[in-house]
Amino acid sequence: MDHSDNLKKGEKGAWISIITYLCLAIIKLIIAHEGNSDALRADGLNNTTDVIASVAVLIGLKISRKPPDEDHHYGHYRAETIASLFAAFVMMLVGVQVILETFKKMLLDEVSQPNMLTAWTALGAAIIMFLVYLYNVNLARKIQSSSLFAAAQDNRSDALVSIGAFIGITGSQFGLFWLDPLAGLLVGFIICKTAWEIFRDSTHTLTDGFDEKQIKQIKESVKRDPDVKEVVDVKGRIHGNQAFIDITILVDAALNVEQSHNISDRIEEYLYKKHNINHAQIHIEPYK
Secondary structure, eight states: OOHHHHHHHHHHHHHHHHHHHHHHHHHHHHHHHHHTOHHHHHHHHHHHHHHHHHHHHHHHHHHHTSOOBTTBTTOSTTHHHHHHHHHHHHHHHHHHHHHHHHHHHHHTTOOOOOOHHHHHHHHHHHHHHHHHHHHHHHHHHHHTOHHHHHHHHHHHHHHHHHHHHHHHHHHHTTTOTTHHHHHHHHHHHHHHHHHHHHHHHHHHHHTTOOOHHHHHHHHHHHHTSTTOOEEEEEEEEEETTEEEEEEEEEEETTOOHHHHHHHHHHHHHHHHHHHOOOEEEEEEEEEO
16 A cells, blocks of 8 residues: 555544544533533633644645655655644644633632533543544554644543543532633643644654654664675654655675665665665765
């Protein structure tokens, strides 16, 4: 299965997230308004940001499928990462808004007991989101999609957020009225934390950051080739979920062009089988 097919499968996961988030956001916001729950309202707003984030992931996956063209020689894979970055900004904005509004209510002592229906709504939503998380995380690992994996982590966070809202609302039924707005406040912080993690990973990728441990593993793999005298340098960068690796090796200076080319092909094939790397640029220099 090629990369385009993987991206197309990833779109299915994004659509499932969008439909689920949209339905849950509407239900939660309506019931939170009727049942007077700050925690469920914050949870509903959280799902609203998730709709936007999932749409961004979907658009990113669609753009990533476009083949290379005149001014995108390496393809459009980084559209995935840009989509994740956009989603992080939206999530942070809503998270800060939830925190400020909840603080305002707590300071003005506008706290009251929510309806128990809001608690059951939060618990039901948690179960649904955990099922969506399991589907998306398995799909993300199968097709190796960074943006879908980030979306899956967000699915899990949302399930935990809903459980927190359920606990807060339930606690308020026993006279602990402050638990409901406190749960709403925690939801706001969780939204901001998730946004920061997505932002951090996206900017690391866009600035050509690469896992040092993976670089060492690749270097050790190339060293095992019997014709490689020395591995001078290994560099890597990420385009969407595709690793682009540049390697400089030293070989016997007496080898001809065809023999050197065969070594390069052999290393490329090994890197694909061992590390699932589709794009490796092997630069060969004479060993002296």
